[in-house]
Amino acid sequence: MADSIPLNPVRKSSKRVPYYNSARLSRFSIEDESSNLDEMPLMMSEEGFENDESDYQTLPRARVGQRNRGLGWFLLGGWKVLCGSCCDCLLHICRRKKELKARTVWLGCPEKCEEKYPKNAIKNQKYNIFTFVPGVLYQQFKFFLNLYFLVVACSQFVPSLKIGYLYTYWAPLGFVLAVTMVREAVDEVRRCQRDQDMNSQLYSKLTMRGKIQVKSSDIQVGDLIIVEKNQRIPADMIFLRTSEKNGTCFIRTDQLDGETDWKLRVAVGCTQRLPAVGDLFSISAYVYAQKPQLDIHSFEGNFTREDTDPPIHESLSIENTLWASTVVASGTVIGVVIYTGKETRSVLNTSYAKNKVGLLDLELNRLTKALFLAQVVLAVVMVALQGFVGPWFRNLFRFIVLFSYIIPISLRVNLDMGKSAYGWMITKDENIPGTVVRTSTIPEELGRLVYLLTDKTGTLTQNEMIFKRLHLGTVSYGTDTMDEIQNHIVQSYAQVTTQSSSGSTTGSTSWKTQASGPKVRKSVSSRIHEAVKAIALCHNVTPVYESHVGVNGETESAEADQDFSDDNRTYQASSPDEVALVRWTESVGLTLVNRDLTSLQLKTPSGQILSFYILQIFPFTSESKRMGIIVREESTGDITFYMKGADVAMASIVQYNDWLEEECGNMAREGLRTLVVAKKSLSEEQYQDFESRYNHAKLSIHDRTLKVAAVVESLEREMELLCLTGVEDQLQADVRPTLELLRNAGIKIWMLTGDKLETATCIAKSSHLVSRNQDIHVFRPVSNRGEAHLELNAFRRKHDCALVISGDSLEVCLRYYEHEFVELACQCPAVVCCRCSPTQKAQIVRLLQQHTANRTCAIGDGGNDVSMIQAADCGIGIEGKEGKQASLAADFSITQFKHIGRLLMVHGRNSYKRSAALGQFVMHRGMIISTMQAVFSSVFYFASVPLYQGFLMVGYATIYTMFPVFSLVLDQDVKPEMALLYPELYKDLTKGRSLSFKTFLIWVLISVYQGGILMYGALVLFESEFVHVVAISFTALILTELLMVALTIRTWHWLMVVAEFFSLGCYLASLAFLNEYFDLSFITTWPFLWKVSAITLVSCLPLYIIKYLKRKFSPPSYSKLSS
DSSP, X not given: OGGGSXXXXXXXXXXXXXXXXXXXXXXXXXHHTHHHHHHSOOOOOGGGGTSOGGGGGXXXXXXXXTSOOOHHHIIIIIHHHHXXXXXXXXXXXXXXXXXXXXXXXXXXXXXXXXSOOOOOOOOOOSOOTTTHHHHHHHHHHTSHHHHHHHHHHHHTTSGGGOOSXXXXXXXXXHHHHHHHHHHHHHHHHHHHHHHHHHHTOEEEEEETTEEEEEEGGGXXXXXXXXXXXXXXXXXXXXXXXXXXXXXXEEEEOHHHHSOOSEEEEEOXXXXXXXXXXXXXXXXXXXEEEOOOOSOTTOOOEXXXXXXXXXXXXXXXXXXXXXXXXXXXXXXOEEEEEEEOGGGSHHHHTOOOOOOOOOHHHHHHHHHHHHHHHHHHHHHHHHHHHHTSOSSHHHHHHHXXXXXXXXXXXXXXXXXXXXXXXXXXXXXXXXXXXXXXXXXXXXXXXXXXXXXXXXXXXXXXXXXXXXXXXXXXXXXXXXXXXXXXXXXXXHHHHHHHHHHHHTTOTTHHHHHHHHHHOSSSOXXXXXXXXXXXXXXXXXXXXXXXXXXXXXXXXXXXXXGGGTOOOGGGEEEXXXXXXXXXXXXXXXXXXXXXXXXXXXXXXXXXXXXXXXXXXXXXXXXOOTTTOEEEEEEEETTTOOEEEEEEEOHHHHTTTBOOOSSHHHHHHHHHHTTOEEEEEEEEEEOHHHHHHHHXXXXXXXXXXXXXXXXXXXXXXXXXXXXXXXXEEEEEEEEOTTHXXXXXXXXHTTOXXXXXXXXXXXXXXXXXXXXXXXXXXXXXXXXXXXXXXXXXXXXXXXXXXXXXXXXXXXXXXXXXXXXXXXXXXXXXXXXXXXXXXESOOHHHHHHHHHHHHHHHOOEEEEEEOSGGGHHHHHHSSEEEEEOBTTBSHHHHHSSEEESSTTHHHHIIIIIIHHHHHHHHXXXXXXXXXXXXHHHHHHHHHHHTTTOOOOSSOHHHHHHHHTTTTHHXXXXXXXXXXXOHHHHHHOTTHHHHXXXXXXXXXXXXXXXXXXXXXXXXXXXXXXXXXXXXXXXXXXXXXXHHHHXXXXXXXXXXXXXXXXXXXXXXXXXXXXXXXXXXXXXXXXXXXXXXXXXXHHHHHHHHHHHHHHHHHHHHHHHHHSOOHHHHHHO
């Protein structure tokens, strides 16, 4: 019987089937479509649809890697690739993952498990006691800069290579390593403490001898665990029993999927019906569970009880599960553990933190390699000019060490101190209170971002729904006219009550006849009454009453006493929209007071209780886009089918009307989430016929979903349209101006959410993520290669439109057409990905990093955003209602989304510009002294003798120039107000022009010019003794550096002036103690003063003139604004 049900296609898919099935079933239709396929070069043969899934390796993307790999490739970085792949291979062999398998779990019998399962411990530490020191040292010395300093410092232990004092090389290196190790150790200890707190939480475990307390980390597969209300679920479990009479409980999943609404879970019927908890050990039962998977929204399994005749079998689905890291929101639950530790859904969806390195650090690393090359070339030139005489190899090394100041060791120290200063400035900014910098190594990244990937719920929105509009076709009610609705409801129920109390049983019947009569035009009052009643009945909301303590100290259930008082009632549902609708019906007088699996009760304004039996519920799915309920009113016995859903799904179901489409469009433009509500009265015969067909369809083995949908659809015809509702999801403060600011700054914004497609699209419009005049292309659901190919072609023909795609379709596209899809998506002004799992969010971040090589930033507020935040180049967490998990995992933590504007435009800009100037100036300071050394050596017969000894070199890099150079961290080219007013200035930063090979070469030329002038000037002007050369050149060098700092500064700060004069004062004061380096009698003479002044003037004046001319004839964009 069940298999003979006609397969009327579901209305939603009927439009789609010809579009896709033709591609799947018929090769001839593909050939007809060849013109379409050829429009997009997806490089797929017509046979491709029938081919194996692995044949996408033939795409050009895969072929790129198979180019000729010769010696050039090997020398230009191929050796790195080969070494990396060898290491990965060894690592894979050492850490080969155990294959995950399906399992049979016996209730309360962990010892019966066939395999050993992982320990149920949380571990977020990067290192252990043995790997800490090697790990931190590796992270430091994998950079060329630090490795170079280490080699130079070690070379000073060789007597023949020794140039200066050991402390001049080892002290700065030791300081950098000590600071890094202390910082890493503190972070590691904090992580360890957090893990221990989680692992030592106590839970009640059921055994044959009763309850015992166990630590979270000691829980095993097969254990029966009791979890109290508001307690975290420690492992993935199957829900067996609950203290709630109706056999259900609510759980909070915000730390798993980011959604703040509660989810309803149902206990296994067989175990819930057992008389007492202890009977769980008297039955012989087991759970068959599928192998551990990533998908948090699905589960397949079976429950079997063997000790009955016949054995009892129950199928298990997602509604019977309690995933780890969720929280029990109602009642006490008992579950059997099926997955532990790293096999739980929450851990499988967590990616581990990587050590993030800023783009500026990588660029400086490249420049130091170029400088090292120059240093080696210079040393070889010196040895060649000597004529390679004597032990030339030793001389070569001495020259390399002698010129080692080209790459100054103070570069790392200055940059690390600068980063700490920027972090302190961000924390102290009064305009973004509560901001915390958790990763102090990447503040410059905030100034280089091209892609911002944001969560929706709790990040862009507050996740607080408010009922805004009720439209009845001829009349519309807004927030200011809700009292009229209330009056109508009070009147209509008062009328029904008086008629029934006067002994006339025809009161409600006569009203009903008038309401449903085909010819009679209904009054506004009756239409409002029907609409509000439908909204109050058609939902999945459950009222929850807080338990209160009775007189004898025992906890009583409020529901047991029918205590339906308004003050202790809260509503729970899987959708905040439904709660908003039910709250609204309460505000206008019709209150939902009780609900269980089979009935619900409403309270009228007069206090009368109306009871309804729930006959059937058709839950909302993303495919059907609607939900329905069939109820029987207890007092009259009338059966009514109510349905509500998205306008696209409901338009073809309701009777003809001329206003629905237009009003839906109007509400959507206001940013409201619309739902269409309809009803249909059923006779007893109609319902009985439907029920028998529906139950048969549910039992069929083949095409069950299609058959069930076909039966339900037979009811969904010519339904009476009651009303259109508009609910607003309140946005966070200033989201619209902030998104506009970021868009104007050239940042592309992608919204990645676990929410439904309609909701995500609606928020994208209301938050102005998608501007009003932009089209939206909704990517159709695709399930195979052919569908993906056709849909990508359709998308390719669209121009300047935002893309909306679901996680499932995205996965199919990435499997076959990764390169093509990312290329198309990156051209969109905005992209919305809905129904994304946490791992998919992280995967999208990594895709953008690989395919665009641009810097990405991820922002979120829930545990489901942690993977995305950790994968991005820069992760920002918001402390929100969903807890602090995202905030703790992020590099930067903010309290509101609007703060991101100032964080990027002002602090990102300043951090990048300042670090670029500071890094290049420190290099200039090293290059100028190396140039002087080269000139000195070449004049004095290429001797590998240092120009400045001991303390002069240490003093030059520290006390004489350190403060003025470091004061560059206070410099700013644009005032904060200007940076926020003209966000377009941010676009220049992403091009990386402040630190490039061009700017670097300019600094090299300046260094060579100044070093040459200082050294040749001193050699030309000195008269009698060589010691005068040192005095003249060194004093001129210090003055030149101080003047160059002044030349580089764009906005003066009082601390900069203090630093300049303090450094000059320190140098002049120290002259009295430097007898071994300077001739004190010569320093106090006029010749010394005029020679130093002349040399300094020649080295600096031309640069000041060039700067003045450049400012006059080719000013930078920001100076035009500030003027």
